[in-house]
Amino acid sequence: MASTFPWGDLPIALGELLRSGLSGVVEEVIAAVRAEVPEYDQPLEGEFGMLISRGVSVALEQFVGLLGRDEDVADLATSAALGRAEHRAGRTFDALQSAYRVGARVAWRAMAQAGAAEGVESTTMYRLAEAIFAYIDRLAAASVAGFAEVEAMHAGALQARRHALLELLATAPGPDRAEVARRAEAAGLSPPPSQVAALAVGSSDPGQLARRMPSGSIGAALDPVGLVLIPDPDGPGRPARVRAALRDRPAVLGPTVAWEDASVSAQRALLGRSVHSAGALGEDTLARTDDHLLTLLLATCPQLTADLVASERWRT
Numbered sequence: 001m002a003s004t005f006p007w008g009d010l011p012i013a014l015g016e017l018l019r020s021g022l023s024g025v026v027e028e029v030i031a032a033v034r035a036e037v038p039e040y041d042q043p044l045e046g047e048f049g050m051l052i053s054r055g056v057s058v059a060l061e062q063f064v065g066l067l068g069r070d071e072d073v074a075d076l077a078t079s080a081a082l083g084r085a086e087h088r089a090g091r092t093f094d095a096l097q098s099a100y101r102v103g104a105r106v107a108w109r110a111m112a113q114a115g116a117a118e119g120v121e122s123t124t125m126y127r128l129a130e131a132i133f134a135y136i137d138r139l140a141a142a143s144v145a146g147f148a149e150v151e152a153m154h155a156g157a158l159q160a161r162r163h164a165l166l167e168l169l170a171t172a173p174g175p176d177r178a179e180v181a182r183r184a185e186a187a188g189l190s191p192p193p194s195q196v197a198a199l200a201v202g203s204s205d206p207g208q209l210a211r212r213m214p215s216g217s218i219g220a221a222l223d224p225v226g227l228v229l230i231p232d233p234d235g236p237g238r239p240a241r242v243r244a245a246l247r248d249r250p251a252v253l254g255p256t257v258a259w260e261d262a263s264v265s266a267q268r269a270l271l272g273r274s275v276h277s278a279g280a281l282g283e284d285t286l287a288r289t290d291d292h293l294l295t296l297l298l299a300t301c302p303q304l305t306a307d308l309v310a311s312e313r314w315r316t
Contacts, residue, residue: 003070006104007131010124012068012071017118018111019064022057025110029056032106039095047085055082060107063135067128073135076142084147087154093147097140159207162187163220166227169198169266177260184259193231198254198266199242200273201226212245214238227266243286252276252287257307268296275299 003009030052034040044053058078066073108129115125165183168175172273193216201209206226210219214235219228232238232293233256242253254269272281272289280295281287289296 005066005070005072005131006127006134007063007066008068008070010067010127010131014115014120014124014128015064015067017120018067018114019061021110021114022060022064024252025107026053026057026060028110028124029060029103029106036102037095037098039091048089050306051078051082051085054078056103059103059135059139063107063132064137073138076139077186078246079139079142080146080149083143083148084150086143087147087150093144096143096147100136100140100143100231104132108132159187160239162207162218163222165189166218166220166229166266167222167261169229170222170270172263173267175263179261180260189216189218193258194235194259195232195256196228196259196262196265197233197256198269199228199230199260200252200254200266201228201246201249205244209245209249214241225270227270229262229266246286248285250276250285252281252289254289271296271299 028160030044033052033056034042040052043049055078057309058075062073082096083093086093111128111132112125116127122143161183165180165187168180168183181192184190199213203221203224203226206219206228207220208219209226210217210228213219213228213230214232216231219226230238230242233242233253252269252272252275254265254267254272257265268289272292275281275292275296276287278297281292
């Protein structure tokens, strides 16, 4: 019966034959990767050097140990660590994918030469090639998972910092500008935009909405509403993009202000959101606070508004 994994159908003796020359293959693979992948053309020092050297060595040792055994790859930890390291180094995953392809090609060439020297049948060597590339696919998948793990953690931490910034702008009266600047930098707004406007929306995933907004927008859910901060909101084409991104979702846009006054726009947009929900800012789903200043002023003090309406002076 055929094995589940392509390396399972190969003779165990082939693994023993190939193991004797592995140290030379490891050096050959590392040299080829450094020569052919520009991102890896650097001294093998620190975490980078350790992971590359260990990654190649572990990968080849593990592969020859699998030959003739119908079992899955037992240890993918080193490959996952390589993926995580790529993210920490600020590289895309493309470089590591290229390194895997180069490594597979060089390893296959070296093993083919060793097999030919020992008179291994050509059909066996063809199956060995299939096994090598299937094995590399498993390692690459583990590296992708490691890369994605760090990406998810990074995205979660960044969103938490953006939430903290928007919460400060929405709730603190006249927040300390140094604190706002510190949180803006932590939230990825460095340097901050010269002008911004805040958009108050429902609390259903304002972060996703921000990704449809003009470039550089950030969003967070601030119970019970959501807030999106839009840079350069009056730039060419940006008002139309904001409206299109909302897809008729009710929202209130605060005034365009200098970055230092972002809290003014945020708090006015949030005030407008509650008034708009009550139907007092017209029928347009997107209301602009600058078009309803008197209504918003009266909304800040309902009792004073009622007294004014009831007074004889107001009637005359």
